[in-house]
Structure formats: structure tokens, C-alpha cells
Amino acid sequence: MPWSGAARGSRAIANPQPAIDAARIAAETDAELVVRAQAGDRTAFGVLVDRYAAVVRRVARAVLADPDDADDAAQDAFLSALVKLRQYDPGRPFGPWLTRIAVNAATDRRRRRTVRRAEPLESYLPAGGTSPDAETDRRALGLRLRQALAELPERRRMAVVLFDVEGFTHAEVGRILGIPEGTARSEVFHARRALRVLLSDFKEREKE
């Protein structure tokens, strides 16, 4: 039982300075943390959660329109990663492995959801389109980008997020999505073309 309370208890007694220990663990590499997590160190896995929460949430949000659904899927992904941690090869990078789990968790949740809540567009748009409020514009752009993403085929959407937002290579995007590298490259190209039109229109309007 790698995650047993007994194991945690003995570690807590053996270590009188948990804050220093946590700081030391937080400085470790992914590979070191994964090895510790595989040995039953829940603190190490917690550090990985903290380190990758933003990535996993963004990936889930790219699939699921509703932010609560996306967070549920992100949590599912971490729990699934914990269950599957013994299958993970520490010799390979942790990020793509976890991201693939996140993509699957989000896709599974999206399939189970028949009705998704829609965000009200009007509440984010500047009144009359002339408001100089930067925060409102920023939120409006975010909403429009999410809507534009939602109109893309799911694989295309995921490809551009993984490449341009998360910084994975085309080969890694292909492995995460289970498609050839050339297909990943093509999906990124088509998604960029669609999103850049939206982005340039928005920036031009901002200048006016």
C-alpha cells in the first residue's frame, strides 16, 4: 500500500521540519519527484500537482467549455495519473505523459456531457463596442478566443493549444493526441490560420 496512512505517519515522525522538507522536495526535478511518488511519497505527487495544475487545467478547458467541468476533468486527470503512476517510465518526460492523461480525461468527460452551459456573451462585451476598459476588452478577447476554439474540430483545438500554449513540439503533440507528426503539424497550421484572423481583427478594433 504505497499511499497508506502508516507510511505517511512514520515519515512525519521521522521529519521534524516538514516546511524545509517540502521546500527541498519542491526543488526536485520531475523525474526525481515521480520516483518518490512511485515509492509512495504523496508530498512529491502534490508538488507535481502544483507544478502541472495550470497546464492540465488549460488542456481540459480547451476541450470543455464550462470551467467547472474543466476543473473536474483536470482533477480526474491527476487522480488517474496517480492510479497509473506505476505504469509510467521515469526515463521519459512526465509532462507529455500527464498531458495525454489530461486530454483523455477531458475528452471522456465531454463525451459524458450532453448539455454544456454556455457563457453569456453579452456580459463580457463592451457596451456599444467603444468602451476603453482594458479589463473588459481582455475578457472579451478571452471569450472570443474560447468561442473560436470551440468552433474548431477538437483535435485541431488541442493541437494548437499544446503547440502554441504549452510549447510541446509537433512530435510530442502527435504522441499526446495519438496522431502522426505530420498530421499534428497540419492541425496546428489550420487552427492558427483560423485563430489569427480573429486575433488580428480584435487588435485592429482595439487600435480604432
Added chain:
Amino acid sequence: MKETSLAFDHRPDPVLGAALREALAGANHSSFVARVTAALAVPPRELHWDVLASWARRGIAAACVAAVGIGLLMAAVPLSAPMDLIASVSGPTAGEIVATVGPPEPGVALAPVGER
């Protein structure tokens, strides 16, 4: 044209990436991490979907076995049923008609099946 060449760029687009990053960012990072960490405190067990998936695998296996069994039954039954039907309709009368040396009586050969 410029846009097309940029779209084929092998490097991540920092402008598009930053805009998407902000659009997809989740709020309250620390509360989310705390929520996941709390969920991790529960002893790990198979997720309910994993459990359902394992049931589904068994269900599919059972359905395959049942389908094969039904298929074998169906394959065996149609061979005997038409022969029985033919025998009940034509019966010895047809054999007798064929076996006779002379031509059959028109009244016998053209008689409706139900009258035989």
C-alpha cells in the same frame, strides 16, 4: 501570404500562445491544488469509470459468447426446418408422381397442395 508562412512556422507563436494561455487559464490556482490534494488524501482506488469499464469488458465478452451460441443454434436450425417443410408439403405423393412410368393424371398433378 505572410500569414500562411507564419502559420507553417515550426516555432510556437508567442502572441497567439499568450492570448490563448490567458483565455484558457483557470482561476484560483491554489484552491484547485488544495482540492486535488484533498482528493489525493483518499486512499487510491480505481476511478468509477475504470470500474464501469471493467464491467463493460466482461459484458462485451459475455455478449460475444451469447452471440456465438445463438449463431450456432441459428446455423443448425435452418438446415432441418426447410426439409421438414418440403416433406410435409410434397410428401410421398410427389415421389409417386415422379416414379410412375406414364404421365400423371392432370387432376392429380395440378391438384392444390392443401387437397392432397
